[in-house]
Amino acid sequence: MAPESNNNRYQQQRQQAIRSAAAVFAEKGFHGASTKDIAERMGIKQGSLYYYFKSKEEALGEVCHYGIEVYVDRMQSIADSDQPFESKLMATVTSHLTSYRERNEALKVHNDERLYLPEDKRATLKKLGSNYRQQLEHIFEEGVASGVLRESLDCHFAAQAVIGMCNGWGDIIQLDIYDIIQKCTDLLLNGFRERRKETRQ
């Protein structure tokens, strides 16, 4: 049965269970992973896992949430902060890529397996995700307003493109992340074309 009250050890072990589940789900997928796999990875027996989750599905939900929360929190700080557009853009790219590195397994699970969650849980995650996208979109709107970005920019498209580009680095663990951050930001601002002499119009 579940523990009595605020229980430190329980919470720590549960956290460990979530990380184990993240690793196994990331490697084998939700349906390909067995509760035995997860339990073994944290050094307990299959049945014991149900002390921490009432179902395999609940474990998936926790993993997905664990993955995305770090994105969301950091984006909140960036959006609230008082920096010029270029800094916010670079901060977003940095946050996205470092989050993806730090919680690689959980975020992979969030991106690839969340559709196997029941409707209500999926809706909660979706809300977090579209909040994230909207905040990024708003940063682009500020960029347009401040004159850094072109008037004609489709900010919805821009936000989507950034997210897609940042998610596209599969084995990001292996890469020089600061190099990618720099190049992504440069691409977004200036594109790849040969630069002309800069003259204010």
Next chain:
Amino acid sequence: MAPESNNNRYQQQRQQAIRSAAAVFAEKGFHGASTKDIAERMGIKQGSLYYYFKSKEEALGEVCHYGIEVYVDRMQSIADSDQPFESKLMATVTSHLTSYRERNEALKVHNDERLYLPEDKRATLKKLGSNYRQQLEHIFEEGVASGVLRESLDCHFAAQAVIGMCNGWGDIIQLDIYDIIQKCTDLLLNGFRERRKETRQ
């Protein structure tokens, strides 16, 4: 047992089986889908499916191949063609996005489920994919050589970024694809920044 020789009906039915498998794998994932699901979708019984595939894994391999082949063929034409860089870039983006729309299910399966294939089959697909990436990289190198793109461009990064961005449009079926093509190409060439007066240096 397998059919005798060049058998038209067999090949047609097998193609139908591949498309059914693509749909079911795309919806439920490889491990979440059952051979019963696939068989039912094509209107036969579970056991009968094994007339067309010797295993569920073989079906996955066929689906993945069916998905990616269209990319690869089109990229070959573009790379072989004799167009200026801008046209090749736009043709690539167009090809990538329309392929993703036309074979949405199979390509989703290729991207998300191919890692569950046995090593040798996975290696074959990987070769196709990195061929694709290299050809795109080469297009960027031509762009630099022709003076359209900056000398300093990291063409490997550029190719990866394009692919990531193009794959990021999940429910592409719903979208105005020509709008996205136009905006992607514009982003890649010019970025989002407010344009300065153009003056040749």
Next chain:
DNA sequence: TGGAAATTCTATTGATCTATAGAATATTTT
């Protein structure tokens, strides 16, 4: 230290799934 609460284990149930074998039906060919 002794008793209560928390954690893990063992054993099992019922369900589902892949793959195979051989029978039954349909199609093509002679």
Next chain:
DNA sequence: AAAATATTCTATAGATCAATAGAATTTCCA
């Protein structure tokens, strides 16, 4: 139409898996 071939079906073996119940063990606290 009869024979041969191709396609589908039925039935089942063997394996795995999620989830539960209750016993055993460990940890915590008075």
